[in-house]
Amino acid sequence: MGKYKKWKRLVSVSTAACMAITAASLTGCSGGDSGSSQSGNENAEKKDASGSGESKAMGRYLEEELAVPKGCMEISSLQILEDGSMEMIAQNGDGVLCLYKSADQGADWDEGVTLASIFGLESSNGELFYKTALGKDGSILGGVYVEAKDENGLGIMDYYYCPAGGEGRKLEFENAADGLAWGMKIGANGNLFLQFSGNGIQEINPTDGSIVHEYEKGSSTDYMGVTSEYLIIVSAGEVYYYDVATGKPAEGGDVLTEQLKKTPSNLEFGNSSGTSLMFMDGDEEGTVFYVDSTGLYRYAFGGNVIEQVIDGSLNTISSANKAFEDMVLGPDGKIYIAEIDYNSSTMSGKLYSYTYSADTPTVPDTELTIYSLEDNSSIRQAVAMFQKKYPDIYLTLETGMSGDDGVTRTDALKTLNTEIMAGKGPDILILDGISSETYVEQGMLEDLSGILKAAGLLSNIEEAYKSEDGSIYEMPVKFGVPMIEGKKEDVDAVTDLTSLADVTEKHKEEYGLSTETFCKLPLAYSMYPKAFLEELADDNSAAWVKENGTLDEEKVKEFLEQAGRIYQAGKDGIEELKSAYPQAFDEGQQAEYDRSYGISGETIMLLNGNCSFAVGGVYSPMDFAYVTSMADTDSSLSYGIWNGQAANCFIPVNKIGISSKASQKEAAEKFVQYLFSEEGQTVSQKDGFPVVESVYDGEDYWNQGEEGKVLGSGYRDNSETGQGVEYKIVVPSADKVDALKQLGKTLTTPILDNAIITSAVSEAGVRYLNGEIGLDEATNAVIQQVNLYLAE
Structure with missing residues (x-):
């Protein structure tokens, strides 16, 4: 029942000196056997305009987002042909894989031709094609999933190949490995490289289907990168190199392996679309380029230096919630990277180019620091x-808690407060989880009202953060809507936290193991006390603090008491689960509550019959589509606003503030203005609803296609009925969307979002739920812990 993050924490490192050297390496330089390069670019350094005589490094790759074919949902392959034109295989708006061509490297694209027609297949269903590859000579390779199973119960694949200028045909291989080739490339030598699940990699001659070489036969490999000289394989956390010409292991990659291992996501592959790592040919013999979440690098095999060509922290390379699909080097030295964007509702495909600019400073002149807990x-x-x-401004992201260094919230906040008071703190603060009242009282935050005046914020959100004198010291960039879903009669009966406890107790006899693998509980997190309390706290915490800023002891006590009733209602079921699956309750296996995942995953559990209620935030049109689609699938389900101890609450997302001691206030203000611009409000459509009224009311943000369009589908076994339930996530009707939009404008109270208070309540609450202490003792423990922190 736990939810886990898809990506590891990304860390960007600025390496100015290395970039000054390597950015020029693609514009005309020679590499030595050490793996480094010497610049022949006269613009690599430029004198300071002030006349101080100081020089600064010049030269940096600038990013540009290029056009993709209309309706492009996901890019499968990208290639620049020998004549300089670009080809792309991508899904069109109907999910059908097509071949597109561009004579001007991505400025304009033709209408596209379905792969099915290229290979002479009757069906045009692009979903049949599992993987594809493009050759530099214009050849095309595609793998079509066949539902027939092999002896291991796996699906099998048919392979189709179209030589440059020839006709597409089905390939017949000699001794082809069993199973699906979930990775495929066309090498510079024209051979086909197929990566099989659990059976290594085969290099195939497409002319006669013979096996040229086999690599890591019988082994499971995670990633395959193919250049004209090298085959690079990642398997079980290790990196292996082969000489393509001989099929034998290649020497000289030790330094590259060491560098790759510095970024954990480079060796972790669990994503069916895209990868976190990508290789391509270098600009000279014996070299390769690779891109990961920190940037793009160049390596000369046998050398001792890894050169950072592009710093990922200065562009979208370091962006989260995306993966790399393909990468090519153009004849003009431009680098092209195709990506899949998970921030959109349709996993859209994106294409970026990177062009070297000799007149741009290697590292921006202005540096800002952003802090988040x-x-x-x-x-x-x-x-x-x-x-x-704004390429002249460099932003550094600092995190108070990395998650693996043992630093607590209290430790992190103490360190932050000390740094701010000493004038060494960050310029910009993300105040999620941080109480800003003390910062405001001590004059540590700038008034944002002037900056936000022209933004046109939703009045209910703005008023929640406006002081009596009109000043604003923090403002969420986005917001979420608390929602509850369950059986209609139950949802109608829930008006606050106490009534939620009443209804869960009414169903007490239903909780427990209904089959060997399914169990029904009150809420999804009921079996994990800490996560359960944190989830409930979201829409109740606003009631815990009095107007004078002190904790309301009675409200905290009421929360613990009602949470205890809900937990006890499902305790018999929890005990049955513990007996049946003790490993799921080990300390290391406890699920962690992550607010940002919202309600969507829990709504599916309603179809399973695994819980009575789904509660959580709705942060996007897609989240809302899950809520409405579950009610459409099961007509007994209903949904509505979730009011706990406090009513009409909203969930602030990314509360922004500027430190009064910021060294670059003008640049800091520019970043805040950007966050509340139309572009800043729509960078992602999954992390919260816009707070700018024009964007919130506009059609573009909410557009997921026509009503009823299928956005996703699935199948669940119902533990209560024993029957399977097939569901589809579809675009909700306009009236349902309008009702949600109007609801969002009525929410006036932000949840408390104070990590210290929530932690104190959950820590004492866990002991109370487990019967270690009584209700009064738990309440007193919360009050004492919070007062102790405030006193410090």
Whole structure:
């Protein structure tokens, strides 16, 4: 029942000196056997205009987003042909894979031709094609999934190949490996490289289907990169190199392996679309380029230096919630990277070019520091887009808690407060989880009202953060709507936290193991006390603090008491689960509550019959589509606003503030203005609803296609009925969307979002739920812990 993050924390490192050397390496230089390059570019350094005599490094790759074919949902392959034209295989708006061509490297694309027609297949269903590859000579390779199973119960694949200027045909291989080739490339030598699940990699001659070489036979490989000289394989956390000409292991990659291992995501592959790592041919013999979440690098085999060509923190390379699909080097030295964007509702395909600019400073002149208590992927996305728009400003992201260094929230906040008071703190603060009242009282935050005046914010959101004198010291960039879904009669009966406890107790006899693998509980997180309390806290915490800023002891006590009733209602079922699956309750296996995942995953559990209620935030049109689609699938389900101890609450997302001690206030203000611009509000459509009224009311943000369009589908076994339920996630009707939009404008109270208070309540609450202490003792423990922190 736990939810887990898809991506590891990304860390960008600025290496100015290395970039000054390597950016010029693609514009005319010679590489030595050490793996480094010497610049022949006269513009690599430029004198300071002030006349100080100081020089600064010049030269940087600038990013540009290129056009993709209309309706492009996901890019499968990208290639620049020998004549300089570009080809792309991508899904069109109907999910059909097509071949597109561009004579001007991505400025304009033709209408496209379906792969099915190229290979002479009757069906035009692009979903049949599991993987594809393009050759530099214009050849095309495609793998078509066949539902027939092999002896291991796996699906099998038919392979189709179209030589340059020839006709497409089905390939017949000698001794082809069993199973699906979930990775495929066409080498510079014209051979086909097929990566099989659990059976290594085969290099195939497409002319006669013979096996040229086999690599890591019988082994499971995670990633395959093919250049004209090398085959690079990642398997079980290790990296292997082969000489393509001989099929034998290649020497000289130790330094590259060491560098790759510095970024954990380079060796972790669990994503069916795209990868976190991508290789391509280098600009000289014996060299390769690779891109990962930190940037693009060049390596000369046998050398001792890895050169950073592009710093990913200065562009969208470091953005979260995306993956690389393909990468090519153009004849003019431009680098092209195709990506899949998970921030959109349709996993859209994107194409970027990187062009060297000799007159752009290697590292921007102005540097800003942004602080957040925990890693923040949506702010990283906004930073990447901002730096693309303002290449003269460099933003560094600091995280108070990495998650693996043992630093607690209290430790992180103490360190932050000390740094701010000493004038060494960050310029910009993401105040999620941080209480800003003390900062405001001590004059540590700038008034944002002047900056936000022209933004045109939703009045209910703006008023929630406006002081009596009109000043504003923090403002969420986005917001979420708390929602509850369950059986209609139950949802109608829930008006607050106490009534939620009443209804869950009414169903007490239903909770427990209904089959060997399914169990029904009150809420999805009921079996994990800490996560359960944190989830409930979201829409109740606003009631815990009095107007004078002190904790309301009675409200905290009421929360613990009602949470205890809900937990006890499902305790018999939890005990049955513990007996049946003790490993799921080990300390290391406890699920963690992550607010940002919203309600959508829990709504599916309603179809399973695994819980009575789904509660959580709705943060996007897609989240809302899940809520409405579950009610459409099961007519007994209903949904509505979730009011706990406090009513009409909203969930602030990415509360932004500027430190009064910021060294670059003008640049900091520019970043805040960007966040509340139309582009800044729509960088991602998954992390919260816009707070700018024109964007919130506009059609573009909410557009997921025509009503009833299928956005996704699935199948669940119902533990209560024993029957399977097939569901589809579809675009909700306009009246349902309008009702949600109007609801969002009525929400006036932000949840408390104070990590110290929530932690104190959950820590004492877990002991109370487990019967270690009584209700009064748990309440007193919360009050004492919070007062102790405030006193410090």
